[in-house]
Amino acid sequence: MDARLRRVNKEIADCKNDRTSNISLELIDNSPFHLRGSFPGPEDTPYQGGHFEVDIIIPDSYPFQPVKMKFITKVYHPNVSSASGAICLDILKDAWSPVLTLKSTLISLQSLLCSPEPNDPQDAEVAKHYTTSKGSFEETARYWTHIYAGGPGAKDPKGSKSIRDEVAIAGLENAHVDQFEGLGFPRNKVIDVLRRLNYRGANVAQISEDRVVEELLKS
Amino acid sequence: MKVEVKHWHAVAQWRWDTGVSSDDTNKGDDDEGDVCGICRVPYEGCCPACKVPGDDCPLIWGECSHVFHMHCLLKWIGTAASKQQCPMDRRPWVTAERKIGGSPISTGNVTGSNGPTTITADANPPRPPPPGS
Ligand SMILES: [Zn+2]
Ligand SMILES: [Zn+2]
Ligand SMILES: [Zn+2]
Numbered sequence: 001m002d003a004r005l006r007r008v009n010k011e012i013a014d015c016k017n018d019r020t021s022n023i024s025l026e027l028i029d030n031s032p033f034h035l036r037g038s039f040p041g042p043e044d045t046p047y048q049g050g051h052f053e054v055d056i057i058i059p060d061s062y063p064f065q066p067v068k069m070k071f072i073t074k075v076y077h078p079n080v081s082s083a084s085g086a087i088c089l090d091i092l093k094d095a096w097s098p099v100l101t102l103k104s105t106l107i108s109l110q111s112l113l114c115s116p117e118p119n120d121p122q123d124a125e126v127a128k129h130y131t132t133s134k135g136s137f138e139e140t141a142r143y144w145t146h147i148y149a150g151g152p153g154a155k156d157p158k159g160s161k162s163i164r165d166e167v168a169i170a171g172l173e174n175a176h177v178d179q180f181e182g183l184g185f186p187r188n189k190v191i192d193v194l195r196r197l198n199y200r201g202a203n204v205a206q207i208s209e210d211r212v213v214e215e216l217l218k219s
Numbered sequence: 220m221k222v223e224v225k226h227w228h229a230v231a232q233w234r235w236d237t238g239v240s241s242d243d244t245n246k247g248d249d250d251e252g253d254v255c256g257i258c259r260v261p262y263e264g265c266c267p268a269c270k271v272p273g274d275d276c277p278l279i280w281g282e283c284s285h286v287f288h289m290h291c292l293l294k295w296i297g298t299a300a301s302k303q304q305c306p307m308d309r310r311p312w313v314t315a316e317r318k319i320g321g322s323p324i325s326t327g328n329v330t331g332s333n334g335p336t337t338i339t340a341d342a343n344p345p346r347p348p349p350p351g352s
Contacts, residue, residue, distance in 0.1 A: 003267030006258075006260075006267065007258060007259050011259075063258075064300070065298075065300065097304075097309065098306050099256035
């Protein structure tokens, strides 16, 4: 059995036996080198209550080369691409060490959620949101945790009211959402696309209606 | 003549002296105290490149006090990504001097690529260095 396989098998077994860390590792397909890791969002952060999944690819030269990780679950965070889930974290790049494990790396991702590094962003728009308006950023991050990571939502029994709130929490204008919904696109999709395009404030003037429609047709 | 082995008993046991007593390594809630951090195989086992544990697959000590299978550490140090740093603390790797029977047999700084820098490790299961000398 090759060294990489032996080490990975051991790491998967160790993770199974460890019930205190709340980190889990599963195979995605039949390869032991393509895994899905998951962990709960850290408490006292906008990610609390969410369940975050990470795609893990173990390179041929592991552990001498870093594992490749990206979020499967959409995360609103300055160091995570809101579109692709790509992660900006030093240990996944030049600060990797072969003594790091899948579990310790996932724990590092969990703590990245606690302490964003907006000066070294992966998603510039999210970082801008974070640095310009932390309160509004946190509302959006909490909203993402709710809709994408199964986190707790706003406790509002009235359905229509809750949709309106989602628009506000996404930092969007109801008028903009209504405008594109009026073209026949589902409301959730409109919200998703407008948020992705950062259809907010002064940015609105920079984004043509055609561009939005193009994105809506793609999604 | 045909010999059939019916049963056998192991009568000896050995372990590398890593400078940490087995009592210490067994403390703590992780059981990672006595495995090579790079391959995660116990020090007494051999690195993934070797078949037989023991003298042919020795350990290497850094001045920072971290211990690895020598072959594992050299493989890491040989990668550009290592920047010749200890995998545990990311300080420049300097192989510690270990003495056996009073004479230094292991010395060297693997960060040097010029000159007669050598990397050797204990050829025998090591004993603690004598005080002073
Ligand atoms: Zn090793
Ligand atoms: Zn070896
Ligand atoms: Zn060290």
